Amino acid sequence: AGGAKKPVVDVFLFGGGEIDTLEIRLHELHDVVDAFVAVRSNVTHKGEPSFDAINRAMKSPRFARYADKVEVVTVNENVARADATGVNFAHEKYKTEWVTTEMKTRYANAPDTIILFGHVDEIPNRDDVWRLANCDDAATAPPSNFAIWFPFGNIEYAFRSDFPARGMTWTLGDPGAYLASDVQGLPRGSLPRVAGGGFHASSYCFPPAVILKEATATEYTGYEKYVGDLRVAMATAADARVGGLGDARGACAAAMQSIRSECLKPRLPERMRKVNELINSDGGLKETFKLPALLSGPDAFKRFPGWDPSGVAVDERAVDVPAGWDVVQRR
Numbered sequence: 001a002g003g004a005k006k007p008v009v010d011v012f013l014f015g016g017g018e019i020d021t022l023e024i025r026l027h028e029l030h031d032v033v034d035a036f037v038a039v040r041s042n043v044t045h046k047g048e049p050s051f052d053a054i055n056r057a058m059k060s061p062r063f064a065r066y067a068d069k070v071e072v073v074t075v076n077e078n079v080a081r082a083d084a085t086g087v088n089f090a091h092e093k094y095k096t097e098w099v100t101t102e103m104k105t106r107y108a109n110a111p112d113t114i115i116l117f118g119h120v121d122e123i124p125n126r127d128d129v130w131r132l133a134n135c136d137d138a139a140t141a142p143p144s145n146f147a148i149w150f151p152f153g154n155i156e157y158a159f160r161s162d163f164p165a166r167g168m169t170w171t172l173g174d175p176g177a178y179l180a181s182d183v184q185g186l187p188r189g190s191l192p193r194v195a196g197g198g199f200h201a202s203s204y205c206f207p208p209a210v211i212l213k214e215a216t217a218t219e220y221t222g223y224e225k226y227v228g229d230l231r232v233a234m235a236t237a238a239d240a241r242v243g244g245l246g247d248a249r250g251a252c253a254a255a256m257q258s259i260r261s262e263c264l265k266p267r268l269p270e271r272m273r274k275v276n277e278l279i280n281s282d283g284g285l286k287e288t289f290k291l292p293a294l295l296s297g298p299d300a301f302k303r304f305p306g307w308d309p310s311g312v313a314v315d316e317r318a319v320d321v322p323a324g325w326d327v328v329q330r331r
Helices: 018-027 054-057 090-107 125-135 207-216 221-242 245-264 275-281 283-288 325-329
Strands: 008-015 035-041 070-077 114-119 122-124 146-151 157-159 176-179 193-199 273-274
Touching: 008 018, 008 054, 008 090, 008 125, 018 035, 018 054, 018 122, 018 125, 035 090, 054 070, 054 176, 054 193, 070 090, 090 114, 114 122, 114 125, 122 146, 157 275, 207 245, 273 275
Parallel strands: 008 035, 008 114, 035 070, 146 193
Antiparallel strands: 114 176, 122 193, 146 176, 157 273
């Protein structure tokens, strides 16, 4: 049923260098939300100093069309000691607590404002967000969580997560949709209603993004190997000097493609199924597996080659070799 338009604020946690994912999210929701609040921290999950990619991005021409609606907040933590060997989710909890307190306070005079809350890569469908704002539907009303498709980096697959939306096995139950007067934490499928669908852009197989995630987020285990392999490949090209810059580009491309190929493989095959197989077994699942607008057009893999499940499309940013590369390698 129709109703008065309710304001919607999209609040998301942002970390590392998820700039492509940020653009996909902002494009998807810009026309259906009233504001975005991007929440970053001065530290990583390891308690180490983080780098600020988002403020710089929002000042660039690439993001000019979205900037008027985006507020970036840095939540500062006093961390006595970083731990490069462990993961401390207290850092994420700290940001989550900031969000719940801040939104209740900020919208105390507008308690019916809808607050979406999740991570930047948990992207709800724009049509479902529009319905949440414009329709009174008891089946989807806040508090509710979205049921998003989790391809685990390869859009030919779906991953069976530990935190599905209720009754929807092949989904992740995030982000949450709350009234401002009742903002809670990250739902992880715990809420009684499903607000709609969406797309989980985690495990993005753009090689520099893979390396950055290892360096700045929770995984951390593959960073030295990735960088080590790249250094070996580039040093070998520098020694050969056959064909000049072309060798460097080829060496870089080969190293990057190796990272990408590993990323595209089903990493937990016992918990993954081909999307077409799931749809063939249950036609009703077709609505679950919808791509965001920027990944669904004919030029999607030209713009974001890392999402090409075949691994064929090349992202020039991953193989751009600066002048003087051979001098650097010989130092």
